[in-house]
Amino acid sequence: MHPQDAPDRALAASGVGDFRDCPHMGKELSKSISKRLYVMINMKKILLFGLISILIASIVIAAGAGEASGQGRGMNRPDMGVTEKSQAIGTDPGQDALTDEEIAGLKLMREEEKLARDVYMVLYNEWNLLIFNNIANSEQTHTDAVKTLLDIHGIEDPVSIDEPGVFANQELQTLYDDLVNQGSVSLLEALIVGATVEDLDIFDLNELIAQTENPDILLVYNNLIKGSRNHMRSFIEQIENNDGTYTAQFIEQSELDEIVSSSQERGAILDENSNIIPGFSSELSRQQGQRRMLQPGNYQVSGGKGINIQQQANRMVIQAGGISVDCPLCSEMTQERLQNGTQFYAKLSNGRNAEIKIMPDTASQTALQRLNLRNCTDDCSIELKEANVGDQVRAVYNFQAQRNSKVFGIFNAKMQVQAQVDAETGEVIQVNKPWWAFLAVEPEE
Numbered sequence: 001m002h003p004q005d006a007p008d009r010a011l012a013a014s015g016v017g018d019f020r021d022c023p024h025m026g027k028e029l030s031k032s033i034s035k036r037l038y039v040m041i042n043m044k045k046i047l048l049f050g051l052i053s054i055l056i057a058s059i060v061i062a063a064g065a066g067e068a069s070g071q072g073r074g075m076n077r078p079d080m081g082v083t084e085k086s087q088a089i090g091t092d093p094g095q096d097a098l099t100d101e102e103i104a105g106l107k108l109m110r111e112e113e114k115l116a117r118d119v120y121m122v123l124y125n126e127w128n129l130l131i132f133n134n135i136a137n138s139e140q141t142h143t144d145a146v147k148t149l150l151d152i153h154g155i156e157d158p159v160s161i162d163e164p165g166v167f168a169n170q171e172l173q174t175l176y177d178d179l180v181n182q183g184s185v186s187l188l189e190a191l192i193v194g195a196t197v198e199d200l201d202i203f204d205l206n207e208l209i210a211q212t213e214n215p216d217i218l219l220v221y222n223n224l225i226k227g228s229r230n231h232m233r234s235f236i237e238q239i240e241n242n243d244g245t246y247t248a249q250f251i252e253q254s255e256l257d258e259i260v261s262s263s264q265e266r267g268a269i270l271d272e273n274s275n276i277i278p279g280f281s282s283e284l285s286r287q288q289g290q291r292r293m294l295q296p297g298n299y300q301v302s303g304g305k306g307i308n309i310q311q312q313a314n315r316m317v318i319q320a321g322g323i324s325v326d327c328p329l330c331s332e333m334t335q336e337r338l339q340n341g342t343q344f345y346a347k348l349s350n351g352r353n354a355e356i357k358i359m360p361d362t363a364s365q366t367a368l369q370r371l372n373l374r375n376c377t378d379d380c381s382i383e384l385k386e387a388n389v390g391d392q393v394r395a396v397y398n399f400q401a402q403r404n405s406k407v408f409g410i411f412n413a414k415m416q417v418q419a420q421v422d423a424e425t426g427e428v429i430q431v432n433k434p435w436w437a438f439l440a441v442e443p444e445e
Contacts, residue, residue: 098153102217105208106149107158111172112204113143116197118164119176123183123190131238132194135231142224147297148337149220157297161308188244191235195246198232201225202259203250229259236260294333294344302341307359318384321361323376327384329395346395346423348386354395358426360384367399367419370428376401387420389430395423405440413440 098106117139124132143159150157158168165180167173179197183190205225212218239246248256296311307320309330316330327333332347333356344356364382368375376382380401387396398420405415418432 098155098214099212101211102214103153103155105211106146106153106155106217108169109204109208110143110146110150111158111167111169112201113139113146114159114162115167115172115176115179116201117143119179119183119193119197121164122180123193126184127187127190129187129190129238131234132190135194135234138227138231142227145220149217151292151295151297154295159298160296160310162298162306188239188242191239191242192244192246194235195232195239196249198228198235199248199250199256201228202232202255206251226265230264232256232259233262233264291334291336291345294330294335299335299342301343301359305359318360320359323361323364323382325360325363325382325384325397329384329386346384346386348393348395350393352393354424356384356395356423358397358421358423360397362426363397363421363423364399366421366426366428367397370419370431371399371401371403371417373401373403379403384423389420389422394429396429397421397423405437407436407440409441415440 117136120132120136120139123129124136147157147159149155160168165176167176179193183193202225205221205228209218209221209225212221236246246256247253294309294316296309296316298306298308300306305320307318309327310317310319316327318325318327318330329346334345334347334353336343336345345353346356347353360382364376367382373380376399380399382400383398385396385398387394387398389396398418400416400418403415403417405413407413415434415437418430419428420430421427422429
């Protein structure tokens, strides 16, 4: 493939390795982010959940990654669209609109970062070299950062379900398959795959940086490309340690030579001129805790548990730990992204915002134990809804199931049972069985 066809894909391979050490930042925002306060408030969430999380996974990952790579080719560059302004779905009226090019670039970058992560994890499992695992962790923080940008601008996330090795973009799907096949041939080929992904990533990021003037997008892209350069250095070192060589496939060979001959890049978050951005860290801290309407997508809650929220026809569904819950409350729910995960709030009919602290899988397990059932089969359903509990209005998981029983211990009978679990406390607040349940034996199922 000609390098000109690739400019939007390499984003997936970019590394995290440079977002970590930010102790020297001042107290004022960069002039580039201070033009519009409203935009700044919204866009800073990127940095809170993308770049701040990337701080934690920082460049140490790239620097300590010394171990593996493999060769592979990119896919054809998709049409990035025209440069007319396009209002992103769900953005606030006063917020700057992104161009079609910027939207297409972010959506592609979301899947490309995922592709890099998925490829590196397969190669780690194949060759058991720590470099693949380290850089895969970096790519995870990158794809999460891009998702935050998509959420802020109300752009549909192409990764509706984060399943490894599966992509909505069919060209990325083909690229993933090709890279994995090549990386399984030998250790050297696996290392060359890593260098190729980073090569394409740098090329694409160069293109995307040239297509936008959005200060927050530029900030993210410039730091991603710095991480990708670090990853490239690590892969090239390992290729040479395994008596191999790598020739640039997308960027110019002179650019590759310059990258490899320079040191790993460390330090605070930089602007396009490698200047430390003043006030960056303190401003991010002030922008925490803003609530937004709940949108479909993947979320991480406190404790590291992942959940998925989907829009299915005229209803929303929450999935966690293999449990699916219908969610009538979701249309009135808000989300608040914090450093330790996302919090969810359901607005009840009495005006109270109830925090949904208990996730569906936990609530299901609690109800099953109380009803003496082993699992939730086709005869059971779970719903997150509002319920009156005494004189209070509560958010509850309503669990209904049909179970076998023996009346007088002799006659088989189907029994409808119900349990309600408080979504805030996890307490079982109600159990309902038919009136004749006291006459029946209920064996554990």
